[in-house]
Amino acid sequence: MVSEARSSLATKGWARFEVDAGLARWAEAAKAAALARMAEPAHRAEWLQCEGTWFVGVDTLPNDARGAVQGSGPLTGPGYDLARALYGELPLHAGQVSVTWPGYPRPRKDEDEAAFGYRLRRDAAHVDGLLPVGPSRARMLKERHAYILGLPLTEADPEASPLTVWEGSHEVMRAAFTEALAGIAPEDWGEVDLTDCYKAARRAVFETCPRVALPARPGEATLVHRLALHGVAPWQEGADAPPEGRMIAYFRPEFPGVDASWLKAP
Template sequence: MVEGFETRGWVRFPFDPVLADWVAHARPRARAALDDPALAHWHDCDGTWFVGVDALDNDAQGRVGGSDPLSGQAMRFIADHLGMLPLHRAQVSVLWPGYPRPRRGEGAAAFRYRQTRDAAHVDGLKPTGPDRRRKVQECHAWILGLPLTEAGPDAAPLVVWEGSHRIIRAALAAALADHPRAGWADVDVTDAYQAARREVFDTCRRVPLPARPGEAYVIHRHALHGVAPWAASADAGPDGRMIAYFRPELPGGVVQWIDPS
C-alpha cells in the first residue's frame, strides 16, 4: 500500500466499520452546515456545489457530533507513513445534479477548464490578482477524503492524475531552487506549474475515485486532482454527493511542503 501511494499518489481504503461509525455522527452535522447562515457564501455554481471550507465542527482529533476521535485504517496509514497532525475543521464538499455551472466571478476560460479538465488543481496554489498568478499559499501535508453519503460512481467523483505528484513536485522544486528558502512563499510559480500541468494531462492516467460511506482515500499533497462533472445518468439522494476533506497544514511551510518525503 505504501509503495502504491508513492507510485500513484493516492490510495483507497475499503469499508471500515470504525470509520462508518464516525460518518454516522458526522453526517447530521455536515447536513446542518448546509443551512447555516454563516456558511451561506459557500453555496456556488448556481446551487450545484456547496464548497464548505471549514464547515464541519469537529475538534483537532476529529471528534464531531459525539463521536470518538477519527480513527481506522486510513488514519493508521497516515500516522505510520505520512505523519499525523492536529485536524482543522473539515471541508464539507457537496455536489448535486447539474454540476458544473460557473462559479461566481468565473470567466469563460476558467469555466471551460472546469467542464473539460475537472477544474484540476494542486491544493494550496491559488490564483490571485487580475493575472491569476500563483504562489504556494497553503502547505497541506496530505488530503484525506471521507464520503458521507451514498452516491453513484458518476455523481461528480473526485478524480486524480496518477503519478502527477512526481511531475508537479519536480517542476516546483526547480522553480524554487534559485531563490532563498526563506522567501519561497513569495516566489511566483505560475509558469512552472502550468507547464507541469500540461505534462500531466499528456502523460498521466486520469483516475476517478468514487467511494461509499465507511471507505476513504488519501491523496498526495502534490497530486493534480479535481471533480468530474455530474453525469446525466448518475444517482444520489437529496443530500447529493457529500465528502468531508481534511488537509492539515505542515508546520515547516513551503520548505517542508516541497520535500519529497
C-alpha cells in the same frame, strides 16, 4: 494492505481504503454535523456555488483537532492511520465538506468562459495550496499541506461527480516545483510566482498521466498525495445520490514549519 497502500500513494499519488466500521460510524455522525452547519444561512451564502450545484464547504465541519464531531470519537480508519504514520500527528483543521448535486458543474460566480471550460473539461484540476494572489491571480504557495484525506459521507453512484486524480502527477509537479524553487530558501517559497511553472506542469500531466476517477462510499477513505493534480468530475446524466447530494469531507493538515518538507517528504 498497509504496504500496498503506501506503495500506491508513492507511485500513483493516491491510495484507497476499504470500508472500516469505525470510520463508517464517524461518517454518520459527521454527516449529521455537516448538514446542520450547511443549513446555516451564512455558510450557504458563502459556499453554495455553481448555480446551486456545488457546496464548496471550506471549514464547514465542526470537528476538533483529532477529527471528533458531536456524536463521534476521534477520527479513525486505516487511511488516517497511514497519513499519521507518514506525516506525524498533525492537528486537523475544520474539515471541508464538498457537496455536489445533479447538474454540476454550472459556472461559478465571476468565473469567465475559459475558467468554466477548464472546470468542465479538466475537472478544475489543481494542486492544493497554490492560491491565486492579487489582480493577476498569480499562483503562490500559501498553504503547505501534508496530505489530502477524503472521507465520503453519503452513498452515491460512481458517476455522481467523483474525485479524480491524475496518476503519477505528483512526481511531475515535484520536479517542476523543485526546479522553479531551486536556490530559494524554503521560508521564501510563498512569495514566488509559480504561475508559469504550474501551468506548464499541468499541461505535461494532461499529456502523460492517466486520469482516474475515485468514487467511494461511507466508511471508505481516499488518501491523495499533496502534489497530485486532482479535481471533481462533472455529474453524469442518470447518476443517483440522496437529496443531501454527494458529500465528501476532506482534511488537508499543513506542515508545522516552512522548511522543505512540502517538496521533500514522501
